[in-house]
Amino acid sequence: MPENRYENPGGPGTPMPRPGQERYVAAVDEGGLGAVDAVKTDEAPTSFWRDAWHQMRSRPLFWVAAVIMTLVVLLAAFPGLFTSVDPRTCNLSMSLQGPQPGHPFGFDRQGCDIYSRTIYGARASVVVGLLATTMVVVFGTLMGSVAGYYGKWFDTVLSRVTDIFFAIPLVLAAIVILSIMTNRTSFTVALVLALFGWPQIARITRGTVMSVKNNEFVTAAKSLGMGRGRILVRHVLPNSAAPIIVYATVALGQFIVAEATLSFLGIGLPPWTVSWGGDISAGQEAIRTAPEILLYPAGGLALTVLGFMMMGDVVRDALDPKARKR
Amino acid sequence: MLWYLGRRLLQVIPVFLGATLLLYALVFLRPGDPVAALGGERGLPEAVAEQIRADYNLDKPFFVQYLLFLRGVVTLDFGVDFRGREVSEVIANAFPVTIQLALMALIIEAVFGVGFGLIAGMRKGKLFDATALVVSLLFIAVPTFVVGFVMQIVIGVNLGWLPVTVGRDPDVISLLMPALVLAAVSFAYVLRLTRTSVVENLSADYVRTARARGLSRSQVTGRHVLRNSLIPVVTFLGADIGALMSGAIITEGIFNINGVGGTLYDAIIRGESITVVSLTTVLVMVYIGANLLVDLLYAALDPRIRYA
């Protein structure tokens, strides 16, 4: 949206008429009006999803996000493409040494190559983050939308179950579940994080759905004889997606960091797994002397979250029928 | 409305039973033997350990233990922990400072998160929006212990602007730094949620209508956009109160605050089942209260939502 050229000089809420007020309604290029008025005749009506895709790929942000995500996925899938140094071959005599040829990021406290560890750390972190986020989104959205949309006793029961799960302290759940599961993997860690994280997103979905279901288009769909389930899936959920997507993209980063905390307590990934989270928590012991070694795993984490956040933004815009018309 | 409130209050009972049962089961399934560890590396004779187990009813079957706990709740006598302290006193001492800290953090994240989120949403794609994105990314990617530690060294030790630790008499000044640290991550959530909602609502029909009717931009924003954007934000904040109270382990540790997070963590590590379940039970009550408040706020924010 272009900058508002008609900034109110008197500050917010000033009742003073401004010069030219009588002519002013809303700048055509500033609000949604222009978008509504400008009918694009060259576009044939297409399906919802094709439309969304079309909208998305026309935005540069989408391509930036796509490049970042592809890079992260490549790192996670084929770390060997990016480095030939073994992240677990370490030499204490290199401890905290700065960058050198072949070792662009230098060495950590144990004398391991930070560049290699940052590359190899992507897999565990991304897998834990993505798995946990997916589980949380699927389960939380299901619970939240059913509770918010159907209301009544559905809402009562589901909301109270949510309350119960809110009560579990992450550390306790992690200790118990991870010690019962003898074979610890990224999946089990993600499961624990998801168990802890889904109530939040269920609550958010429920709140949004409760608000969206009162919209005119839902009433319209109802009066057209559309089934309740179909309305929920076709109309209510897409219109409630924004906060879910936003929460999920932030949560992705949070899950990766939370994995670090768990690993540090000895209840996260197995200690031999190279992960950004693990390296962040190991790096804190050198925080007074060499804080820079934290930059690399934290940077990888930030880049990943950035990619997902931008993608979330683009997808949200594409799914929003109103914003899409622009 | 009253009927709704009454019904919600009645629902506290099953939630309480469900949560305590689940928690009790988790503590019960916790590996290790806390009693044997009481003697430290040198250990305790088995006969003594057995006696202590009997004292704390740890030798009884799971459901008996749980029922005994429930009896304690009903009679308001939670019993004593392994150190011989009244659990009720432990709870009473942990909560005041934690509530203060959590509320301060909540206010900080609400004010700054909503404020910056609103501006970022209104100037979508502009410099402010990009800056807000980077700052929130920073808070997400850099863990609390780093943020807290660096702030403590720089602001507390080097600059001397704020007390290094909180210590025995917590006040607003000494809690300011920990509250900022605690609020950092949630601030990122609130900012992102607000921004997105604002962006979405700015293109909503009623905003266009309002602008068409000649309302100023700030009036539209304040009266319509913000109000309608707050539902997910308020939901998040409501649910966050509990997380701020129980999840402040690291922040509390860094600033030497003896609150709920640390007490709960220690109790889990030491296997003090009664302390764990009692503390979390209080937290569940806080969650329920906050969620009820949020549900009531929905109706205020969006008049179309009605409770019967």
Place this chain on the structure above:
Amino acid sequence: MTPRRRLAGIGAFTLASALLLTACGDSGSDDGDTTAEGDGAGTGIVTVSSGEPENPLVPGMTSEVYGGLVVKNIYSGLVYYDADGAVHNEVAESIESDDNVTWTITLQDGWTFTDGTPVTASSFVDAWNYAALLSNEQLSQYFFHDFAGYSDEEDSELELEVVDELTFTVELMAPAADFTQWLGYTAFAPLPEAFFEDPDGFGEKPISNGPYLVEEWSHDDQISLRPNPDYAGEQVPQNGGVDLIAYTSEDTAYNDLLGNNLDIVPNVPTSAFATFEDQLGDRAVNQPAALTQVMNVPEWLEEFQGEAGVMRRAAVSMAIDRESITETLYQGSRTPASDFSSPIVYGWSDDIPGNEITEYNPDEAKALWDEAQSMDPIDDDYTLQIASNADSDHQTWIDAACNTIRSTLEIGCEFYPYTTFDEFLSDRRSGDVPGIFRGGWQGDWPSMSNFLGPIYGTGAGSNHHLYSNEAFDDKLREASLAEDPDEAVTLYKEAQAILFEDVPGIPLWYQNATAGYSESIENVEFGWDSDPILYQITKE
């Protein structure tokens, strides 16, 4: 960071930190604010970072460092240790025995508890009997194992006898030449009659006979110690008192020291190892202490059994680069170990036969491992597990040790983490640890036998790895009978030589006391047990 776990800088020696909030209703005014009797004593209150004691302030209930520091300073036992660990009489006039089994103990006259009652032979006899009786559920049971009459299965009286007001006798299960040394340990402190009237409430506001008294215990916050005006011993406080402040993390305490809000930090945090000596100058303390780290090899691991097993043990030991780890990761706050005891105990030496396996020697290590493989092969993809509780910072050194073990022996090597200390302890007791495990030992008293017997003696309390060698047990027994200390030293050396043949444990390093203090205090000294010696500190 798991700040709370980091508190107990010595990890699993203690049950680590405690956090508990309980109001303390005491006004603390009865005996309060009395200053020291000693002339020229300063009046400043010294602040020391500590933690919340896990148990009431009763000698028999204290099994961790925070409570230990308080109990040690408020109770006076028969003897006390000076900074070097030498034993001096405190309440005792004399401690004598002809056979190292029956001991006659005479007390000095004139000692009183803070409630005015005299310290008598019964104060000791009753306190010890109480602590050793099973049904009293005291946590220091362990220390009465060697007393005649003790049973860990049913209630029984120790064979202690009150001869007169100031004299009593002790009967031991077996001869112990170093019995006098035991007696400075807090578990052997006396208790007043008031304790037995109300054992449960007593620890909240203890009545004691030491240099300090507890003026106020504000739970989870601080314990205020003030000089005891009735104290009759030599360690007269030279300050106006000591406030032990509960901290949730060593890093926090250290930052408070840097910010001049605290006088003493007894444990410098790991993150400051590299910088604290520069930052504090001569106010930094880095000296040997009675702390040692080893890895114990449990007898239930098949790959470490038999002759090939012993070779593998030695190979693993020689594959660890102790110099680099202590220098690089611990910045000199640890010293590579060359024996199973500690440099602070009498008779320590670095020339015990067989101790060359504590030196980093990759070639020899690999050769030994290969030889063991040819004798009794195990899988080529074998992975050595090093187990420890994960709630402290042990992963750092285990990772470093594994890095060289992997590259030297060409086997796998991984950290096997236990979430909580009690889970680690349970698995050790039940023999379920799937690899070698960390063992740390803090000496109860500064004597060689205390570093060997409890860990490697057959069936001993902390011998969770189930090592058993009759020859070793015999050497220890002989040494405890030795009349002459130097004769004992020779025997202990021979005993250690046996350990280096069997390698039931792999010595790693001796842990130093690393501490720091502020500019406002003087005469700061740290003892053999790495605790600050509080009474002699002066503060204006």
